[in-house]
Amino acid sequence: xxxxxxxxxxxxxxxxxxxxxxxxxTMVYGIIELINFAHGEIYMxxxxxxxxxxxxxxxxxxxxxxxxxxxMLAAIVYSSAYGFTVEKIxxxxxxxxxxLSPLISAIGMSIFLQNYVLLAQTSDFLPFPSLIPDFKFLExxxxxxxxxxxxxxxxTAVVMVFLTLLIKFTKIGKAMRATAQxxxxxxxxGVNVNRVISTTFVxxxxxxxxxGVLIAxxxxxINFFIGFIxxxxxxxxxxxxxxxxxxxxxxGSFILGLTESFATxxxxxDYEDVFAFALLVLILIFRPGGLLGKSTTQKV
Amino acid sequence: MKKFHxxxxxxxxxxxxxxxxxxxxTGLAADTIKLGVAxxxxxxxxxxxxxxxxxxxxxxxxxxxxxxxxxxxxEIIAEDDMCKPEIATNTATKLVSDGVTVVLGHVCSGATKxxxxxxKDAKIVTMSASATSPDLTQSGxxxxxxRTIASDDAxxxxxxxxxxxxxxxxxxxxxxxxxxxGKGLAEYAKGFIEKSGKGEVVFFEGITPGAVDYSAVxxxxxxxxxxxxxxxxxxxxxxxLVAQMRKDKMKTIFISDDGVKIxxxxxxxxxxxxxxxxxxxxxxxxxxxxKAVREAYKKxxxxxxxxxxxxxxxxxxxxxxxxxxxxxxxxxxxxKALRTxxxxxxxxxxxxxxxxxxxxxxxxxxxxxxxKYVELK
Numbered sequence: 001x002x003x004x005x006x007x008x009x010x011x012x013x014x015x016x017x018x019x020x021x022x023x024x025x026t027m028v029y030g031i032i033e034l035i036n037f038a039h040g041e042i043y044m045x046x047x048x049x050x051x052x053x054x055x056x057x058x059x060x061x062x063x064x065x066x067x068x069x070x071x072m073l074a075a076i077v078y079s080s081a082y083g084f085t086v087e088k089i090x091x092x093x094x095x096x097x098x099x100l101s102p103l104i105s106a107i108g109m110s111i112f113l114q115n116y117v118l119l120a121q122t123s124d125f126l127p128f129p130s131l132i133p134d135f136k137f138l139e140x141x142x143x144x145x146x147x148x149x150x151x152x153x154x155x156t157a158v159v160m161v162f163l164t165l166l167i168k169f170t171k172i173g174k175a176m177r178a179t180a181q182x183x184x185x186x187x188x189x190g191v192n193v194n195r196v197i198s199t200t201f202v203x204x205x206x207x208x209x210x211x212g213v214l215i216a217x218x219x220x221x222i223n224f225f226i227g228f229i230x231x232x233x234x235x236x237x238x239x240x241x242x243x244x245x246x247x248x249x250x251x252g253s254f255i256l257g258l259t260e261s262f263a264t265x266x267x268x269x270d271y272e273d274v275f276a277f278a279l280l281v282l283i284l285i286f287r288p289g290g291l292l293g294k295s296t297t298q299k300v
Numbered sequence: 301m302k303k304f305h306x307x308x309x310x311x312x313x314x315x316x317x318x319x320x321x322x323x324x325x326t327g328l329a330a331d332t333i334k335l336g337v338a339x340x341x342x343x344x345x346x347x348x349x350x351x352x353x354x355x356x357x358x359x360x361x362x363x364x365x366x367x368x369x370x371x372x373x374x375e376i377i378a379e380d381d382m383c384k385p386e387i388a389t390n391t392a393t394k395l396v397s398d399g400v401t402v403v404l405g406h407v408c409s410g411a412t413k414x415x416x417x418x419x420k421d422a423k424i425v426t427m428s429a430s431a432t433s434p435d436l437t438q439s440g441x442x443x444x445x446x447r448t449i450a451s452d453d454a455x456x457x458x459x460x461x462x463x464x465x466x467x468x469x470x471x472x473x474x475x476x477x478x479x480x481x482g483k484g485l486a487e488y489a490k491g492f493i494e495k496s497g498k499g500e501v502v503f504f505e506g507i508t509p510g511a512v513d514y515s516a517v518x519x520x521x522x523x524x525x526x527x528x529x530x531x532x533x534x535x536x537x538x539x540x541l542v543a544q545m546r547k548d549k550m551k552t553i554f555i556s557d558d559g560v561k562i563x564x565x566x567x568x569x570x571x572x573x574x575x576x577x578x579x580x581x582x583x584x585x586x587x588x589x590x591k592a593v594r595e596a597y598k599k600x601x602x603x604x605x606x607x608x609x610x611x612x613x614x615x616x617x618x619x620x621x622x623x624x625x626x627x628x629x630x631x632x633x634x635x636k637a638l639r640t641x642x643x644x645x646x647x648x649x650x651x652x653x654x655x656x657x658x659x660x661x662x663x664x665x666x667x668x669x670x671x672k673y674v675e676l677k
Contacts, residue, residue, distance in 0.1 A: 003523050010515035017512055125536045127568045146547065149515075219513050220543045221536065221568050229510045264516035270478070270506045272516075 015257025040231020083205025242293020351606020450662025
């Protein structure tokens with residue numbers, strides 16, 4: 001039972017990270033029907049920003065909690081700025097182009113950002129400080145719930161609640177939902193669609209940055225390529241849950257995380273990805289739109 | 301037309317020279333000890349073969365200057381096999397008919413294997429400075445084969461010996477990164493543990509490089525009750541695994557390979573790297589002979605030693621020393637001398653085990669102590 005709980009918690013943690021990234025994919029897709037392949041890179045840039053900020057602050061001798069907060073904030077701001085800029089440079093000019101064009105543009109942006117960080121930083125792995133402290137009160141339970149996992153789970157939960165409130169109860173949230181339903185109609189009714197799209201990119205990027213910082217301080221190392229792998233998995237999770245659906249992305253991420261964890265724990269880590277993708281195929285056979293997605297015919 | 305004649309003439313001249321040379325070679329046979337040196341001396345793998353040949357020449361010059369062996373001068377007969385098995389058999393046949401006493405070669409494992417049967421039938425001791433395929437020594441098929449380089453599975457063997465004999469562990473988990481290098485090592489390690497009968501492999505699995513985290517694998521490790529992990533792979537995954545294990549307060553011993561024995565690993569794993577074991581090439585830089593050979597090589601050829609020069613130097617020394625100790629060019633006597641008498645080489649003091657692998661050559665175990673890899677003696 002304890003082993004099951006350990007695996008369960010490990011899976012949930014992994015799922016939380018996937019969810020933080022997957023939300024960015026699904027929100028962007030929901031609004032402009034674009035798969036933003038550069039999203040994983042935003043996550044990676046978030047982790048790098050936090051690393052640089054934390055290193056500078058550590059030299060200055062700032063308290064650990066302050067480092068954590070400031071590094072996280074810096075990552076969010078910087079990644080959001082990147083998300084905003086990427087949209088303005090790579091996607092906005094292609095808004096009315098055939099749908100394949102922004103997709104290619106996204107892939108190009110992803111490659112560009114990866115190589116930019118590779119050149120500006122290093123190709124080596126860099127050690128990432130563990131920003132999350134060891135909580136003493138967790139000692140008795142630390143067997144199946146580590147402090148970093150607790151922080152990741154709590155942060156993700158808080159972010160989800162915040163996001164739900166934002167979308168359900170604020171003016172910008174309403175505008176986002178309207179744009180997602182029918183962009184032209186929303187525009188006709190006076191919604192500033194460009195601003196809504198920018199906001200969506202900023203929110204998605206902020207979430208990815210949070211995910212990046214949390215996982216980097218959990219596993220303790222980053223390099224320029226981490227965004228690609230995490231991005232692919234998060235994208236899978238978004239498709240699993242139904243791309244375009246926010247609860248779907250979260251559900252899909254948790255299912256993916258748990259599947260991977262249990263597959264490793266009870267079968268073999270050799271088959272981790274096999275199980276994850278077999279599940280994806282199965283779900284798409286029976287529900288082509290994903291678990292909570294609307295099944296519509298799409299061209300891309 | 302004139303051009304053709306010239307060409308024809310030069311071919312004739314070349315043939316004549318070759319015949320003369322061969323005749324004079326055979327003519328001297330009674331007075332010299334012939335050391336065959338076979339390997340890639342041309343083609344794209346010549347950069348492996350030539351440094352060995354050059355190192356052998358240094359040894360021979362040295363030996364001849366001191367009066368030779370058994371009162372005879374040593375003569376090198378170099379033959380090119382281009383690292384191709386089909387050419388290597390011809391090379392071997394040629395060396396045998398030239399009457400070589402011993403052969404230093406070949407360079408590539410495939411070519412060596414092809415040539416070995418011919419030497420075996422002719423009862424000629426063959427020693428390679430670079431062929432690393434485990435099969436060459438472990439199959440037991442080639443009693444005439446020796447080498448001064450560690451075989452591919454030497455690291456796995458060292459890791460397993462260290463875990464079972466030095467640390468006296470019983471339950472070992474073997475992990476790898478699914479890559480050629482890591483998985484290959486892990487499979488050898490698994491094989492050695494099972495064959496030894498002293499320990500058991502509690503689990504054998506591949507992890508996905510670059511995965512977001514390894515908590516599930518770490519939990520599984522914890523549950524398996526493994527006392528140690530032997531990991532085949534590189535430092536990014538190793539440091540993630542070690543850090544995650546130590547954060548979980550697992551004290552499981554971590555043993556890995558030369559993909560991990562680099563300083564980046566310590567940088568990444570930080571304080572969690574303490575106490576990690578990793579195998580790496582033996583440190584020979586403190587050996588004065590190693591230094592002397594490097595200098596002599598540079599002086600003679602105006603270039604730094606090649607990748608297998610030191611191994612080649614040691615092999616030539618070992619072969620000539622064995623003939624000297626054997627007191628004759630008799631096959632059995634040379635083999636016996638190789639297996640019993642230590643010889644001082646730039647690789648250290650070496651002799652050969654029953655299968656032909658050099659004892660005391662190859663890899664050492666290192667441990668991370670105070671943020672540095674320290675060689676365990």
